[in-house]
Amino acid sequence: MDTSVSFLRPAGLVHSPVFSHVAVVPPGATTIHVGGQNAVDATGALVGGDDVAAQTRQVMANVVTALAAADATIRDVVAWTILIVDGADLGAAFAAAAPTLQVDGDPALVTGARVAGLSVPGALIEVAAVAAVVR
Secondary structure, eight states: OSSSOOEETTSSSSSOOOBSSEEOTTTTEEEEEEEEEOOOOOOOOOTTOOHHHHHHHHHHHHHHHHHTTTTGGHHHHHHHEEEEEEEHHHHHHHHHHHHHHOSSSOOOOOOEEEEEEEEEESSSEEEEEEEEEEO
């Protein structure tokens, strides 16, 4: 029995280099849910001001920290949810996140949405993740 997560890009669905469509998590894997992370530091202060790239770098650092608390890494992420405030530069946010998201093989699932605002005043991006650790 295969004990690794399988990412599928079925025929009939668009093929993208940045996301897969289906993730199959094997029995026995530990599932880790990381709640929405904003660009705040450990004191709760917003980092990056109105610079979506700077905010994205902080958000990704927060995701890495949250995953590490559960003995997981970015490589264990099977699904991302990305909320970006309408008008923020999606290209700049993606470019800032890309170094953290570089993976070998198939990319994780991605759900993205433009939103009117986020709960943290001044936040331009929020990212949640689901990871599966196979031990």
